Amino acid sequence: MNSTPGQESESLVSVRNLYRYFNVSGGWLDQISISKGKMVRKVEMVKALNGINLEIEKGEALCLVGESGCGKTTVGRTVMGLLSPTRGSVHYRESRIDTLDRKGMLPFRRKMQMIFQNHHASLNPRKTVAKTLLEPIRFHQPELSLPEQRDKVASIMESVGVDAGWGARFPHEFSGGQRQRISIARALIVDPEFIVADEPISALDVSIQAQVLNLLMEAREERGLTYLFVTHDLSVVEHFGSRVAVMYLGRVCEVGQVGEVFSEPRHPYTQALLSAIPKVGGEKRRHVKLKGEVPTPIDLPSGCIFHSRCPHAREICSKEAPELVSAGEWTDVACHGVRENWF
Amino acid sequence: MSSDTLEISGSFRKRLLDSPVYYSFVRNPTAMASAAVLASFILSSALAPWLAPFDPWDQTQFDIMDSEIPPAGSDGADGRFLLGTDAMGRDMLSTILYGTGISIVIGVFATILQAAIGVTVGLAAGYFGGRLDSFLMRIADIQLSFTTLMVAIIILAVFQTTVGPRFHEDFAVMIIILVIGVAEWPQYARTVRACVLGEKKKEYVDAARVIGLGPTRILYRHILPNTFSPLLVISTVQVANAIITEAALSFLGLGMPVTKPSLGALIRNGFEFIFSGAWWITAFPAVVLVVLILSINLLGDWLRDVLNPRLYEK
DSSP: OOSSTTSOOOEEEEEEEEEEEEEOSOSHHHHEEEETTEEEEOOOEEEEEEEEEEEEETTOEEEEEOSTTSSHHHHHHHHTTSSOOSEEEEEETTEEOTTOOHHHHHHHHTTEEEEOSOTTTSSOTTSOHHHHHHHHHHHHOTTSOHHHHHHHHHHHHHHTTOOGGGTTSOGGGSOHHHHHHHHHHHHHTTOOSEEEEESTTTTSOHHHHHHHHHHHHHHHHHHTOEEEEEOSOHHHHHHHOSEEEEEETTEEEEEEEHHHHHHSOOSHHHHHHHHTSOOOSSOOOOOOOOOSOOOOTTSOOSSSTTTTTOTTOOGGGGTSOOOOEEOSSSEEEOOHHHHHTOO | OOGGGOOSSOOHHHHHHHSHHHHHHTTOHHHHHHHHHHHHHHHHHHTHHHHOSSOTTOGGGOOGGGTTOOOTTSTTOOTTOTTOBOTTOOBHHHHHHHHHHHHHHHHHHHHHHHHHHHHHHHHHHHHHOHHHHHHHHHHHHHHHHSOHHHHHHHHHHHHHHHHOHHHHHHHHHHHHHHHHHHHHHHHHHHHHHHHHHHHTTSHHHHHHHHHTOOHHHIIIIIIGGGGHHHHHHHHHHHHHHHHHHHHHHHHTTSSSOTTSOOHHHHHHHHHTTGGGTOTHHHHHHHHHHHHHHHHHHHHHHHHHHHHOHHHHOO
16 A cells, blocks of 8 residues: 555554445245256345455554445445455454454443434434443443543533533434534443444534534544544545545445645546536536446446446457556555556 | 542432433323322232231131121121122231232232343344344254243143142242243344344444453443343333233132132132122132233333334434
8 A cells, every 4th residue: 555655654444455245135935946957046245345455554544435335335344344254354453353243342431432324213212311421431431430421421411512500301302413423422431443434414504514513523623533534525524534545346446645646646436526626707617427337236247337328438448357556645545547557 | 630629420319310211200190190109009019018908828817707798888798808708708908918928919910030041142143143143042942942831831830740849938029929920031132143243243332342351341341331221121011911920820720729819819719700790709810910910011001102212212
């Protein structure tokens, strides 16, 4: 990888050659069908992730972008251990965590937390906010006395901008933005180093999005957090991220520093994606139109996953899958055309 | 900012008074009336040893000479027996008070047993899914394919003939609770499983997993409280059903013994005398049973309407 040249930076989380398939053909009775007088058992898999490699360095905010269904959320959930990988591995500071059981994972649970997209569902409706926030401390720091635990909850509530006097209220008594702040407080309360934020602002009103985003950025500065930020909002990436990884059909097409990727996108898919950002004034980007639809992840295209829609595709693209190779100063791109300079 | 400002949970009383359940209750005369009727039944049967003029379980307190005395207001009534007496000379009022208590105890505890088995099975089946789910739900299907009454009749008939009538008298309540409890658990298991399937996909469950909580804690502390509404509703139905099942068993002679009669046993007790004119022996316990079941069902009906989220969560 060619991320920050000149200095040996420490990678906090690394995802290596990650595959994740989902069985969509139901139980084994549903898989049996009869064709041409013979019983056939057919297992259909959605290939959500197809060899993802990511290095997340300490202190950075790596944004994961891509259209719906490209597997960005699956990456986040696999990193957090909510899903187990079909193949490949997840490492945290060089210790492999995807094969650990629940007990073995506990020391890492304090280091890694997650913020969810849906603020309606991410807080238990039957627990008061204070109870929701107390639970992680009670579980991870049972040595703290009750007043210490309460102090911690009160201070974390204040730090995310929710009045600590509202602790006895239930989630439905708060607004969407407040609920998302409480979700953030729940993630921060165990003092994590790394947070997976799964589209944390996409379910909020635009007026609230900026506030919550700023809260996340402040938390990053104050606590030295590292983020894996899953989003489909490119303007958020520009504002928030230090690096960005563009995903298409379960593969990373391009990963690099936000400024470089945005000013000089190299992968044809990234070019098309960025050309779709609406711009007010200024010079217009040439709009790249892609032909066709995203292929089904059950039946992936051979070779380069993007070749069926790529305007620059050549014969090699349908035969060989390109690997991520260094293309710019701070960017890696997975494309035969970029490597061999066709366009 | 200090810990003094942090309240962890509000006062229960305030939450109750603010809840939609309370709001609807005080505005629904049917619900209030059935609750009042039910409460008076529960209270009077709980206080039966003090309220009842006689102790129907003490054979020295009644005399065969007092048998079949009609209720107050009819010819030949006796002032001591407000609702008349049965064929053994027992005061009907006292027997009904004690019998209602037995019926309610059986109904409630059989339902608690059903819930204990059903909730555990349903939580496990819904949360872990896969083969465990298929296995547990097929057992539930098999259990449901035998009607409760059939299971109960077989078990009770075998039990009565093997252990003898004396032993049966002492343990009848427990055995009936056990039989009805075991026969009806799939109702709970299915309801809970369906709720768990909906709840486990929500992100608060993922959040609990990310904290590192174990499955037992997630199931009982996070998911179970979110399934309480439907559980509460089927519980009312199940209590009423258990009482009726017990009455039916007693009517068939397989339930409570004549010496400690429940409502069903009382109805059966007087059944043979209906055509000889002693209608009160059957009629009074039957009316009590009907009113008791009706009030429970009306309460359950109201509760189902209130707890239906589509009615107010829009």
